[in-house]
Amino acid sequence: xNDSFYSSAHTLSLLSPSPLPLWRQSAPPxxxxxxxxxPLVRMGVLGGASYVAEVQQAATAADALAAVQSGLxxxxxxxxxxxxxxxxxxxxxxxxxxxxxxxxxxxxLLKLLAFNTVSDVAAASESVKALLSQHPCLMKKLQLLSFxxxxxxxxxxxxxxxxxxxxxxxxxxxxxxVSVQCAVLHAVQQRLCVARLNERERQMRVYSYExxxxxxxxxxxxxxxxxxxxxxAEAHLRDIQPS
Numbered sequence: 001x002n003d004s005f006y007s008s009a010h011t012l013s014l015l016s017p018s019p020l021p022l023w024r025q026s027a028p029p030x031x032x033x034x035x036x037x038x039p040l041v042r043m044g045v046l047g048g049a050s051y052v053a054e055v056q057q058a059a060t061a062a063d064a065l066a067a068v069q070s071g072l073x074x075x076x077x078x079x080x081x082x083x084x085x086x087x088x089x090x091x092x093x094x095x096x097x098x099x100x101x102x103x104x105x106x107x108x109l110l111k112l113l114a115f116n117t118v119s120d121v122a123a124a125s126e127s128v129k130a131l132l133s134q135h136p137c138l139m140k141k142l143q144l145l146s147f148x149x150x151x152x153x154x155x156x157x158x159x160x161x162x163x164x165x166x167x168x169x170x171x172x173x174x175x176x177x178v179s180v181q182c183a184v185l186h187a188v189q190q191r192l193c194v195a196r197l198n199e200r201e202r203q204m205r206v207y208s209y210e211x212x213x214x215x216x217x218x219x220x221x222x223x224x225x226x227x228x229x230x231x232x233a234e235a236h237l238r239d240i241q242p243s
Contacts, residue, residue, distance in 0.1 A: 046192075046210060048077040055086040061098050064090045068106055072113075078141055078192065079212060084110040105131060113138070114212075117146035118173040143172045144187050151193070151209045160195075160207040168204070177202065 051071035058064035064087060071083050087107060091099055105127040112124055121132065121142070132139050150171040154161045168180045177199075184204060187193045193209035 045076055047079040047082050048074065049082070051077070052082045052086045055083065055090055058090065061091060061094045061103070062100055065100050065103055065106060068110070072109070072135070072138060075137065076190070078145060078190065078210075080110045080114045081212075084114050109138070113142060113145065116142075117149050117171065118142055119146070119171075121173075140186070143174075143183055144190065144192060145212060146171045146173075147183060147187055148192060148209055148212055151206050152211060156208075160205045161209075163204050163206065165202040165204070 048071040051067050051074070054067035054070075055064045058067060068083055068087050071077050071080070077083075084107065087103075087110065091103055091107075105125070108125060108128050109131050112120060112128060118139075121129065121139075124132075132142075147168060150163065150167060151161050154163070165177055165180050168183070169175060172179070172183055174180060174183070181197060184193075184195055184197060187209075188195060191210075194207045195204055196207070197204045
């Protein structure tokens with residue numbers, strides 16, 4: 001299977017509805033975590049589709065903002081592009097006098113979560129920084145999103161993406177091995193990636209991961225590739241005669 005298929009496969013990650021138990025294996029001289037999940041599409045959950053619908057159907061601007069805030073608090077939601085678009089579209093149709101005062105801060109926070117990384121927090125407004133400090137779970141989400149961005153900056157080969165602990169420390173803004181391991185474990189538990197940690201070499205290999213800001217074109221392209229590979233496999237399977 002060629003590399004181009006693998007490099008595009010991460011545009012639509014396939015992850016399971018419930019993770020298998022995590023366990024630690026010993027394989028001298030290396031010790032590592034093996035973290036496995038089976039595939040299943042979950043983009044609707046990760047993108048907060050139910051909250052997007054609530055915003056679109058909200059009776060008032062305050063209701064729309066409340067739906068967004070619920071989406072921010074939901075620990076299963078990580079991708080905020082659709083929610084950002086829905087909120088901006090909704091507020092754009094409202095009378096300015098009816099728009100809650102903290103709407104602009106919420107939109108700025110959504111933009112940070114949708115497009116940026118931990119390294120961009122320093123340049124954020126004081127109000128956005130205050131929101132992050134008030135809700136530590138959002139900073140943890142941003143760290144995991146920064147990890148996904150780091151993965152996307154490396155080519156995804158049949159052997160996955162190899163990252164050093166140092167790479168991840170810089171991306172997440174942390175400075176110790178335990179924080180790196182906890183972040184990756186969290187990403188796996190949230191079904192954002194499939195990875196293996198090599199403690200001795202202070203490296204990790206990411207075999208698949210969710211992409212940020214997936215476009216309809218990306219999804220259509222991946223579906224086309226899947227169709228091509230399915231047709232190829234079926235053609236070859238027909239050539240195999242039962243023994």
